[in-house]
Amino acid sequence: MAEASNALFRDSELINQGKGLLIADESFDLSGISAKENIRYITNRKDIDNDLQKMGFDGNLSDFELEDAPDDYFDFILFRLNKSKVLTNYLLVQANRILKEGGSLILTGNNKEGVKSVIKHAEKMGAVVELELLGKGLRYARIEKRAGGEIELDGEEYRNFIQIEDEAQEIEFVSKPGIYGYKKIDEGSIFLAQTLNKDKFSLEGKVLDLGCGYGYLAASVGKNPKIESLVATDCNVASVMVCDHNLKELGIEATVTLDDCGSQLEDRSFDRIICNPPFHQGFGTSQDLTIKFVQNTKRLLRRKGIAYFVVNRFIAIEKVCYDEYVKCTELTGNPQFKILKLERLK
Ligand SMILES: C[S@@+](CC[C@H](N)C(=O)[O-])C[C@H]1O[C@@H](n2cnc3c(N)ncnc32)[C@H](O)[C@@H]1O
Structure with missing residues (x-):
């Protein structure tokens, strides 16, 4: 590489x-x-x-x-x-x-x-x-x-901004080149948002969208009244700018930060984390990224906190979780994706 x-x-x-x-x-x-x-x-x-x-x-x-x-x-x-x-x-x-x-x-x-x-x-x-x-x-x-x-x-x-129509949720997003999957809505993220919105008890308290992209996940769950505060973070400059814009346009109050895997966010400060973690770095795939996202999720979760991840079926995230003392349970799945619940074991 x-x-x-x-x-x-x-x-x-x-x-x-x-x-x-x-x-x-x-x-x-x-x-x-x-x-x-x-x-x-x-x-x-x-x-x-x-x-x-x-x-x-x-x-x-x-x-x-x-x-x-x-x-x-x-x-x-x-x-x-x-x-x-x-x-x-x-x-x-x-x-x-x-x-x-x-x-x-x-x-x-x-x-x-x-x-x-x-x-x-x-x-x-x-x-x-x-x-x-x-x-x-x-x-x-x-x-x-x-x-x-x-x-x-x-x-x-x-430099051109584009508009993405989310017909199912009747939401419009602004996006631009340079952002992950900038022209579309990620299938895995749709599945995670639907899963979370089906269960009104899934989200509560302080919620983090880790690796927010243009803000699809934060926007999809952001109106849940059980959420007390919402933070969205990404390492990509354009993502953060556009996510902040999209959430404001939708009237969703949130703090949007530019950061490396939430490193500037306080340890053990989130009740819930939602995440569609990256597994590509440039032209290749990277297991280091999965490890980094699991480690930081564990660091950022409160003791009884829960993270919801959507990952491609072929990603062996369970092994990474086991290595990191993170309990990982499959909540639901389809042939392409699995939705996992991550909880800290210590
Ligand atoms: C699979 S995409 C999901 C994007 C968005 N949540 C969605 O559902 O459309 C993964 C995101 O993680 C971000 N990312 C990659 N490495 C990161 C890092 N070290 N810290 C924060 N975000 C990162 C990418 O920029 C990308 O937006």
């Missing part, structure tokens, strides 16, 4: 001088990387921002707001290919603008991730001056910006 990210740094002569920009979205893997003073980063995720800061990098956390960066500013840009085509298009257009003439876009990614076609698009900003296959389909490309180069892609789509 880390090879494609590490490969960005392989030409030490080139990246040791001049001003560099590291694009660090969820596909970027930090293991094996060390900070450099001449490289600043931009990320849209609080967990990555925390980690890069700890390593000694400087940079900023935003929804990739590169519009603020001056034209012809950077000598090089490091970009490990991203999963979202809309974001990739936006980043290529911006890279063409903010790179100096003669500056390099260093692009890495795997054939099966579609790196070849991205290199083809990027080539339009100048010329591919280096292209190497580093084994097992991993490609390294250096594209030099030349005068008159143009990226013929729609970079603007990344």
Whole structure:
């Protein structure tokens, strides 16, 4: 997993001088990387921002707001290919603008991730001056910006908000690219919301939506009168902004925070947690994420608190819960998803 990210740094002569920009979205893997003073980063995720800061990098956390960066500013840009085509298009257009003439876009990614076609698009900003296959389909490309180069892609789509109609609940959500599953309502989340709304005793007291995305779960349960206070949190900048907007529009009072798995929230402070945990990190799946979500759920739950998770059937979350001294019971399920009740054992 880390090879494609590490490969960005392989030409030490080139990246040791001049001003560099590291694009660090969820596909970027930090293991094996060390900070450099001449490289600043931009990320849209609080967990990555925390980690890069700890390593000694400087940079900023935003929804990739590169519009603020001056034209012809950077000598090089490091970009490990991203999963979202809309974001990739936006980043290529911006890279063409903010790179100096003669500056390099260093692009890495795997054939099966579609790196070849991205290199083809990027080539339009100048010329591919280096292209190497580093084994097992991993490609390294250096594209030099030349005068008159143009990226013929729609970079603007990344900034467009869209509307999602939830006909069943007669709710409308605002969403945008960069947010998990931004165009749709997650089937697992629909199942969890229906399950929770069928039983009026399922939620009470202080409730947390952990990994809230654009706010579907919080919005679906938020009018339950037994809820005394509602907190929604996510590590993704755009999610938090849009979730806050959506809950306000629906008249649901909630605190929405940008955080790494609720790390800034007080230990043992929630009666109920609702969660559709992530199991993808960039192009791959990650068991570490499941562990992280179970550990933090345990930390945040009050002694007699309950968490409701919806997970794909193939995720062996029960084993993770057992390791972490968390009781895990399947409440209900269908062929694709299971709804689990998590309680702390100690
Ligand atoms: C499967 S999605 C569910 C989103 C939303 N609850 C829904 O039902 O549509 C998982 C969410 O977890 C968020 N996430 C991933 N890692 C996180 C972390 N370390 N801290 C907080 N949220 C995280 C993602 O940004 C994403 O919004």
